[in-house]
Amino acid sequence: MFTRHIQPLLEDYLNVRIIPVEGVDTPLARALDMRSGVDYAICTDTDVMGLSNRTQYNKNWSTFTVRSRRDSGYYSELFKRYHARFKGYFAPHLVCQAYFKFNPVGCRTIEQIESIPLLSFAVARDVDIIEIAASNVAKDQHTREHCIGQSGFKVISWSDVINLRCPILIYSFEDGFSGYVNGHIVQKSQIMAGLFNRVIRPRLKLLNTTSRIDQSLFDYGVTA
Numbered sequence: 001m002f003t004r005h006i007q008p009l010l011e012d013y014l015n016v017r018i019i020p021v022e023g024v025d026t027p028l029a030r031a032l033d034m035r036s037g038v039d040y041a042i043c044t045d046t047d048v049m050g051l052s053n054r055t056q057y058n059k060n061w062s063t064f065t066v067r068s069r070r071d072s073g074y075y076s077e078l079f080k081r082y083h084a085r086f087k088g089y090f091a092p093h094l095v096c097q098a099y100f101k102f103n104p105v106g107c108r109t110i111e112q113i114e115s116i117p118l119l120s121f122a123v124a125r126d127v128d129i130i131e132i133a134a135s136n137v138a139k140d141q142h143t144r145e146h147c148i149g150q151s152g153f154k155v156i157s158w159s160d161v162i163n164l165r166c167p168i169l170i171y172s173f174e175d176g177f178s179g180y181v182n183g184h185i186v187q188k189s190q191i192m193a194g195l196f197n198r199v200i201r202p203r204l205k206l207l208n209t210t211s212r213i214d215q216s217l218f219d220y221g222v223t224a
Contacts, residue, residue: 002040002053005118006098010042013169013177014192017043018051036090037081044196049093052081052126057103060119064097064156065141066133078154081130092126094195120172122158125195128166132156137164167194 007018021029022039032038038050054065067077084091098121104113132138133154141153161168165182169191172178179191186194 001055001100001104001113001116001118002096002098004114005100006053006096006121007040009171009177010096010123013188014042014195015044019043021050022053032090035080036084036092037077038090038092042094047196049196050091051094051096051123052077052092053096053098055098055100057100057116060099062099062120062122062158064095064122064124064129064158064161065153066129066156068133068140068152068154078130078133081126082134085127085130093198094123095126095129096121096123118173120170122161122171123169123195124161124166125197127198128161128164129156132160132164132166167191167197169195 003020010016011018019041020039021041022033024030024033032050036050037052039053040051042049042051056065066081068079081091083089099119101117101119104116107113107116133156137160138154138156141155158168158170162180162183167179167181169177169179177188179186179188179194181190181194
C-alpha cells in the first residue's frame with residue numbers, strides 16, 4: 001500500500017526516488033530490514049538514506065508509534081533503532097506513519113487492497129522520533145489481547161513533534177502536504193532541508209521534558 005499510494009506522492013513532492021528494501025530477497029536487503037529497521041531507500045541527486053514505514057487502519061490517530069517491547073523477547077524497533085542510531089550504525093534517517101480507511105484483511109484481490117482510501121501520513125526524522133520516544137512526552141500503549149504478537153509501543157503525536165520544533169511533513173487527503181520546521185508551516189524547500197538535515201536535535205526543554213537517550217534502554221523500561 002505504501003508503494004501504490006504513498007511512494008508516488010513522496011517521490012513527486014521531495015523529488016527523490018524510493019527503492020524497496022523490505023521483502024527484497026537479497027542478503028543486504030534482509031539485513032537492513034531485520035537488523036536496522038530500513039524498509040525503503042530514498043535516493044536524492046547526491047545522497048541515499050533509509051526510510052522506516054508503519055501503516056495503521058480504520059482511524060487516523062495522527063501519531064507515530066514505535067514498538068518498544070516484544071512480549072516474545074525478540075528485539076523491538078526502538079531497541080534496534082536506538083542502538084543503531086546512537087552507535088553510528090545503519091538506521092533509517094526518516095520514518096513514515098500512514099493511516100488508511102480500512103484494514104485489507106478480507107480483501108480478495110490486489111485491486112481491492114489498492115482501492116482502500118489513504119487518510120493521511122507523516123514523515124519525520126528517525127533521530128527526533130527516537131529521542132522523543134525516550135522522553136516523558138511519549139505515551140505508553142500495548143496491543144490488545146486478541147492481537148497476534150503482543151507488544152508495547154511508544155506513541156508520539158504529530159502535534160508534539162511540531163511543538164518540539166522538529167521538522168515534520170504531513171499529508172492528508174483533504175489538505176495535501178504541509179511542512180513544519182521550528183513549529184511553523186514552511187515552504188517545500190525548507191521542509192526538505194529540515195528533513196534531510198543530519199545535525200539539528202529536538203529541543204525537548206521547550207515542553208519541560210526529560211530526554212533519556214544517554215541512559216540504557218533498560219533504565220526506562222525498553223527491552224529487546
